Amino acid sequence: MKFLYTRGLLAAQLLLAAGFLSGASFPDPPSVTPVAPAAKKATAVLAGGCFWGMEGIFEHVKGVTDTQVGYAGGSAKTAHYERIELGDTGHAESIKITYDPEKITYGQLLKIYFSVAHDPTTLNRQHNDVGTQYRSSIFYQDEDQKKTAEAYIQSLNAAHVFRSPIVTKVTPLEAFYPAETYHQHFLDNNPTQGYIANVDIPLQNDFKRMYPELWNPKSTGSR
Secondary structure, three states: OOOOOOHHHHHHHHHHHOOOEOOOOOOOOOOOOOOOOOOOOEEEEEEEOOHHHHHHHHOOEOOEEEEEEEEEOOOHHHOOHHHHOOOOOOOEEEEEEEEOOOOOOHHHHHHHHHHHHOOOOOOOEEOOEEOHHHOEEEEEOOHHHHHHHHHHHHHHHHOOOEOOOOOOEEEEOOOEEEOOHHHOOHHHHOOOOHHHHHHHHHHHHHHHHHOHHHEOOOOOOOO
């Protein structure tokens, strides 16, 4: 449970997580020729641990027009936070990203996802969150997304960017179920909450440092 942790345990795990990159330069995603011309609006669904932190990054990416946290991989019947926390529903805590393909590409979103949003080398866990609901997964919606994701994972492994192999699953999106209202834009609404302050804010700061040209100070949750 993300609410239960100790500061000492988190500090140790964050130090380990910081070492998942090998030090090799991080390559750009491969180019994939779209099957059809790009529309003004597209969506991506990604999972990589606690969805609070994932949204805390992607809601501040230039070109992203909306973000929504939720559940993917299971059925509508079990798409509820308390049920998913048992770890046997097939769901993963996920984020649905709506973006303008003329301002940012799907490949660029994947570069942020792999390089700073989470550790893609830890199986069914992120930091002190353990279980299949915290797995690393890309839920593709068309053949272009599938090809881009698979080719990028192959190139990252070939370049030995990470100290361990990537365990991210690339699976078709059957459905996305929005999470409960209190989970939406949780980081922006609760910046001093313990998990947010100790785990997610440092990841957000890493994003700002690594990609200042993509940082949007106004989040998609701002009204």
